[in-house]
Amino acid sequence: MKRSSVPALLSLLLCLFTVPAMATVTLKQIEWPRNFGYRIGDTLPVALTLSVPPGWAPDRDGLPEPGQGDRQFELRSLTVGDASGRCADCRLYTLEWQLMKSVRAPQTLRLSAAVLRFRKDNAVAEIKVPAFDLSTAPLLHWASKKDIVSSVHPGYRATAFDSSAPLARALGWAGVAAALLLAALWVAGRLGAQRARPFARAWRSVRALRGRDDAEALEQAFRALHHACNETAGQTLFASTLPDFIAAHPAFADQAAALEAAFAASRACFYGLPPDPRYTQPDALLPLLAALRDRERLGARRRPVTPSAVVEAA
Template structure:
């Protein structure tokens, strides 16, 4: 028990007067266990470190961290207190009693050696957190913690709606850019994309290439080669472009002048002008396709 006295043990020059034991309960890994021993030592006797365990040696539950010596004149004229400070080095998984092994203190005087035995001592140790089982490891790390149940249907529904909205916006952007479905294959939509790609070119042939793309789009829409002379017939075949007849005639004239090396006509000599015309043609092409799809007869349902 802490503070309990020990029967005086005389080793001939060194006498054990008293042992102050520490508390015997409430220890965890890392805690120190100080054992104070009162000794009556005759002059000339000096402590010998030999026989005491060195820190870090072996696989021990306890390690001796320090040995302090102080005068204890209040006990007797020659008394000194020897404090052995042990440290608990290993944790336990459940509360249990650990045994502090007996220790022998040695004293030398010349060639003479005297020994004082310190008896074993038991302490109660507990884990830092009670380890119940691997199945309940969360509670062992955070005692009393319980996860709060919650429904995930509402967050999943919101996430699904946002995903659908993102897909719809992406589809609308692709449709507006002429990159979705049948619209991607429409002649003027394809020509407009090709002309936009020409903006990155620094050579002076970009307007000529843009006019060539315009011709290819007209030919693809008409199903045959369209010349300046056959432009009225083309507009009769595709009346959705009729309001752009003057621009188309001017573009064809600019293309003819460029092809034959004639002086510029004044219009559609820059990439920006041709891009604007192709964008307008693409919009009318798309609107016509929408209207045609809206009035197209639906296939009859198969008879049951």
């Protein structure tokens, strides 16, 4: 080679390398379906995002046709959609395969590799879709919900682990919580027989007011008495219905006079009548409430008061 021809050859090579490469079809993304939990008849969509520059089109016989497949999978459909949101020339090719093989036990199957071929004039581009492994399981009915594991996984034996320690801890905390709840119910007077003893609760609440001589404390004491009477009677008790109350609860009969006096004093206290000098402090109600509490404990049964005075008034 002559020395003068070397620069010319270099220039030619430079020109060849600076010619832009022709754009071709490229695979941008494959979206595989899950690879487990398939049974006969299930479908597997495989979505391919391809960049297909202008001029490129699927070659004749370049795309698999629905109905093609092996003994395990069959192509149900191939759909082509726009994917310009991903890139300017992008198109979405979705191959929907269907599992046609029924297996007798959980088994891994392989979806064969596939090739998509595109052509532009004499140029050809091939997109290779790799093979894909997935696990399948036989169609089985569940013998029972209790035996689901052996239904779907015959012969499987779960490994037992020791749960006694956390169980003991949980039971311990539950015991503490139950004890606290019982204590709270006891304090609130809502426990079992306590709940059925309103006069005992009233006596305790009035005893807590001992020593106070203000009007508010006296009103609270009277209210406690009324609430206990109402709860025992199952209705609102007034002075006019006290005889019926006593008739329905004979255990309180010896306290009838004291109850009437207390009701009269309460009426004076709340409704602006001349006050009863015997009832100036909550302490004045304690003997009556203690007596009612004792008789209540001895078995004054709750019975509905026969409607008389109030209902007759109505």
